[in-house]
Amino acid sequence: MSSDSSTGLTLHRHSVSEEAEAQLFWRMRLRFARAFMGQLYRTARLRSTLIVALSLLFWSGLFVLFQTGFYFVKHHVGGAGDPYHAQTFKLVFHLFFASLNLMLVFSSGIILYGTLFRSPESRLLMTMPARDARIVLHKFQEALAYSCWGFFLLASPMMLAYGIVVGAPWYYYALMAPMIVSFVYIPCSLGAVFCLLLVAKFPKLKLAIVASVAMASVVVAGRAIWATVNGPQIELFGNEWFQQTLHRFQFTQQEWLPSSWLSNGLLEAGRTLPPSAETTGFDLPIVQSCMYLAVLIMNALICHLMVVNAGKAWLREAYSTVECAPRQRRKIKVAWFDLLLERMLFSFPKPVKLLLVKDWRLLRRDPIQWSQFLIFFGLLGLYFLNLDRFRSQGNDLGNITWVNMVSFLNLAVVGLILSTFTTRFIFPMISLEGQRFWVLGLLPLPRETILWSKFIFAALGSWLPCAALILASDLMLRIDLLVVAVHQFTCLLLCVGLASIAVGLGAMMPDFRESSPSKIAAGFGGTLNLVLSALYIILIVVCTALPCHFYLIAGRGKLSETFMHPDQWRHWLLYGTVAAILIATVATVVPLSMGLKAFRRLELS
Amino acid sequence: MAAIVEFKAVGRNYGAKRAVDDLNLELRTGELFALLGHNGAGKTTTIKMLVGLLRPQDGAVLVGGYDIVEATREAVSVLGYVPDQPYLYDKLSGREFLEFIAGMYGYDARQAKVLIDREVGRFGLASFVDDLCESYSHGMKQRTVFAAAMLHNPQVLVVDEPMVGLDPQSIRLVKDLLREEVSKGLCVFMSTHTLAAAEEIADRIGVMRQSKLLFTGTVDELRQAHPDRQPSLESLYLHLMNTEDSSSEVPPAGDSHAALGEDAKSP
Numbered sequence: 001m002s003s004d005s006s007t008g009l010t011l012h013r014h015s016v017s018e019e020a021e022a023q024l025f026w027r028m029r030l031r032f033a034r035a036f037m038g039q040l041y042r043t044a045r046l047r048s049t050l051i052v053a054l055s056l057l058f059w060s061g062l063f064v065l066f067q068t069g070f071y072f073v074k075h076h077v078g079g080a081g082d083p084y085h086a087q088t089f090k091l092v093f094h095l096f097f098a099s100l101n102l103m104l105v106f107s108s109g110i111i112l113y114g115t116l117f118r119s120p121e122s123r124l125l126m127t128m129p130a131r132d133a134r135i136v137l138h139k140f141q142e143a144l145a146y147s148c149w150g151f152f153l154l155a156s157p158m159m160l161a162y163g164i165v166v167g168a169p170w171y172y173y174a175l176m177a178p179m180i181v182s183f184v185y186i187p188c189s190l191g192a193v194f195c196l197l198l199v200a201k202f203p204k205l206k207l208a209i210v211a212s213v214a215m216a217s218v219v220v221a222g223r224a225i226w227a228t229v230n231g232p233q234i235e236l237f238g239n240e241w242f243q244q245t246l247h248r249f250q251f252t253q254q255e256w257l258p259s260s261w262l263s264n265g266l267l268e269a270g271r272t273l274p275p276s277a278e279t280t281g282f283d284l285p286i287v288q289s290c291m292y293l294a295v296l297i298m299n300a301l302i303c304h305l306m307v308v309n310a311g312k313a314w315l316r317e318a319y320s321t322v323e324c325a326p327r328q329r330r331k332i333k334v335a336w337f338d339l340l341l342e343r344m345l346f347s348f349p350k351p352v353k354l355l356l357v358k359d360w361r362l363l364r365r366d367p368i369q370w371s372q373f374l375i376f377f378g379l380l381g382l383y384f385l386n387l388d389r390f391r392s393q394g395n396d397l398g399n400i401t402w403v404n405m406v407s408f409l410n411l412a413v414v415g416l417i418l419s420t421f422t423t424r425f426i427f428p429m430i431s432l433e434g435q436r437f438w439v440l441g442l443l444p445l446p447r448e449t450i451l452w453s454k455f456i457f458a459a460l461g462s463w464l465p466c467a468a469l470i471l472a473s474d475l476m477l478r479i480d481l482l483v484v485a486v487h488q489f490t491c492l493l494l495c496v497g498l499a500s501i502a503v504g505l506g507a508m509m510p511d512f513r514e515s516s517p518s519k520i521a522a523g524f525g526g527t528l529n530l531v532l533s534a535l536y537i538i539l540i541v542v543c544t545a546l547p548c549h550f551y552l553i554a555g556r557g558k559l560s561e562t563f564m565h566p567d568q569w570r571h572w573l574l575y576g577t578v579a580a581i582l583i584a585t586v587a588t589v590v591p592l593s594m595g596l597k598a599f600r601r602l603e604l605s
Numbered sequence: 606m607a608a609i610v611e612f613k614a615v616g617r618n619y620g621a622k623r624a625v626d627d628l629n630l631e632l633r634t635g636e637l638f639a640l641l642g643h644n645g646a647g648k649t650t651t652i653k654m655l656v657g658l659l660r661p662q663d664g665a666v667l668v669g670g671y672d673i674v675e676a677t678r679e680a681v682s683v684l685g686y687v688p689d690q691p692y693l694y695d696k697l698s699g700r701e702f703l704e705f706i707a708g709m710y711g712y713d714a715r716q717a718k719v720l721i722d723r724e725v726g727r728f729g730l731a732s733f734v735d736d737l738c739e740s741y742s743h744g745m746k747q748r749t750v751f752a753a754a755m756l757h758n759p760q761v762l763v764v765d766e767p768m769v770g771l772d773p774q775s776i777r778l779v780k781d782l783l784r785e786e787v788s789k790g791l792c793v794f795m796s797t798h799t800l801a802a803a804e805e806i807a808d809r810i811g812v813m814r815q816s817k818l819l820f821t822g823t824v825d826e827l828r829q830a831h832p833d834r835q836p837s838l839e840s841l842y843l844h845l846m847n848t849e850d851s852s853s854e855v856p857p858a859g860d861s862h863a864a865l866g867e868d869a870k871s872p
């Protein structure tokens with residue numbers, strides 16, 4: 001009890017019940033969400049619309065993919081009632097959900113670690129009389145949402161497509177949402193409990209344990225996948241191969257796995273009985289499905305209790321352990337590739353060379369930046385190296401068409417991924433320099449030099465890996481030398497243009513208040529950069545790809561004499577190249593000159 | 606008078622490094638205690654253990670008679686905490702944030718309104734309290750966090766570097782507020798590098814160096830221990846630190862007064 005002398009009121013403090021505490025947190029979260037959505041609507045309509053539109057596009061693409069795949073299975077493997085039909089769908093569902101099951105355990109554990117132990121909000125909440133279990137639940141809900149949106153985006157089109165293809169009854173659709181929600185709660189809770197346990201009780205071994213389990217999972221999955229696809233092509237999709245594959249992935253159908261409860265529940269709900277079938281109430285698909293749902297819900301509730309008790313028991317201990325972990329100082333030496341880079345840049349003026357080497361060091365010492373680059377480009381590289389199934393076989397027009405199309409699609413994909421990197425890493429560079437402008441601004445060099453160095457850094461840095469990737473794709477596809485040359489030329493145009501757009505827009509729309517590059521990239525300028533980059537890529541690829549594609553297939557088909565004479569397309573090839581050069585020149589010169597102008601006028605307060 | 610805050614032989618490591626070693630300290634109601642020390646001396650670790658963020662490895666911390674480890678909720682209920690890096694929810698307004706804090710301490714909506722109005726007036730938040738916190742300057746954030754810490758009329762206020770980032774007027778406001786609340790019985794535990802502020806408002810000071818509490822007492826007691834030095838706290842503090850730096854070994858906590866002279870006694 002406290003008395004307020006200014007108002008003369010006597011105030012009574014009540015002990016906050018668990019329910020009231022939960023309501024308080026939820027009210028705060030709702031207010032937060034309302035303010036966030038309102039702000040998004042007022043200040044970031046372009047970005048929000050783009051995100052929603054692209055998500056819908058991605059969802060629709062997945063839906064079409066799954067629906068086509070399921071129709072293929074239905075028509076070519078066997079219809080309802082066929083043993084292959086049931087086995088195939090069972091394999092697909094179990095494999096899909098078992099993989100996601102494991103990923104959810106890892107992702108929720110890792111996200112909870114970040115949101116609980118590294119966030120200033122936790123620090124605030126822990127100094128107030130909030131229950132430890134409530135703090136953990138609050139942060140766990142965040143981790144759950146972050147972990148699950150990908151699951152919803154992947155699983156919902158698949159489940160919907162399956163229901164449509166097999167003509168599932170109404171209750172299949174009604175049971176989908178509760179099944180998904182109760183399922184995701186289980187692996188996410190387990191991830192959270194493991195996270196708390198490892199941090200509180202095995203602080204020194206936590207990284208080793210997580211890395212070992214992740215490595216073991218990758219090895220097991222990798223071996224199974226390799227064994228499945230590595231056989232002779234002639235045996236692929238044959239009866240024996242199918243049986244072996246079923247056997248190989250049998251472990252995903254273990255009855256104790258939550259993913260099996262979800263898969264079985266969905267498959268039961270989607271099952272339709274023939275009119276002549278005689279079944280008792282217990283065997284009805286809806287009853288069977290509801291039983292799986294009950295198993296999922298009960299386990300989810302038990303997992304909820306586990307999270308609550310783990311939070312109660314381990315939060316403070318774990319937090320102390322993380323806070324008091326020794327921080328190692330990084331000793332920096334001049335690396336040989338820094339020296340090599342300095343030698344390679346001999347033709348540049350010294351200030352530009354110094355700025356380039358500085359940017360290179362900042363990049364290579366920040367694993368968050370280059371690891372994303374490595375993952376995406378590494379995956380692309382793996383895909384390109386496995387393109388041998390498209391290899392040109394003879395003079396078959398269909399094959400040549402496909403090979404050319406795939407090669408240009410690969411080029412476009414490299415460009416699009418590069419545009420996300422220029423948006424995420426190059427566009428914010430000027431904004432980030434603003435905070436260090438007291439150093440750069442006072443150096444005896446023209447301001448333009450800073451911008452030019454960013455442009456050279458971005459263009460050179462992106463051209464080398466992109467050119468190598470596209471060359472790998474072309475070599476694997478064994479395409480015509482002319483196309484290889486066109487691809488390399490297009491790649492150069494893309495890299496130079498994208499670098500200029502990112503640097504120019506970054507200088508025109510800097511955000512000196514924000515210190516996080518991801519937040520700078522997520523703003524209006526970053527979104528505009530992404531949209532313009534995508535438009536630029538599409539224009540360049542269309543201008544160079546279409547004429548080249550038609551030129552190569554001209555004269556090989558039946559329509560060649562009338563519509564597709566090679567001479568005609570030779571002209572178009574030239575026009576397309578000239579158009580691409582013109583577009584690239586505009587896309588390079590205009591943003592860069594506008595950026596230079598804006599950067600010269602820039603006043604830093 | 607019974608102590609409201611007690612550190613009993615408290616120790617804490619950061620890996621192999623000893624951050625706080627054998628800390629014994631008692632604070633009473635109506636007292637402003639300023640903890641001084643170089644960066645890395647152990648001040649922030651001490652504060653983190655006091656507010657429940659870190660668990661002591663050795664010894665115990667008691668707040669209002671409650672052990673911070675065994676009865677964390679009860680102990681932090683009597684505390685208000687102003688960290689050096691104020692955290693507010695970006696997408697809440699200052700008022701919404703204060704309502705959340707009031708709810709956490711068990712006040713209903715009517716009572717919360719009374720308390721929030723009081724703090725808004727006291728800290729001059731009226732012009733921005735309904736704006737989203739993301740638009741606040743450091744000073745605005747600091748004042749809002751002060752308001753949140755004082756909202757539930759705590760018995761102990763813990764402040765980590767309260768003057769950093771504040772304009773002169775706000776610094777005056779904070780100093781006056783702290784003295785006024787101390788006169789009403791509040792116990793303030795303040796960690797600071799601003800020696801002038803400590804000299805001006807602290808009843809007692811503590812000096813930490815390399816995990817150990819070297820001295821506790823009033824500024825006058827420190828002056829008496831070093832009559833040959835200039836009387837400012839800055840001069841005395843630097844002398845104390847330099848003397849200790851030049852010695853090969855840090856004296857054990859219990860013997861710290863010996864290094865200062867026989868006259869320096871902890872109250």
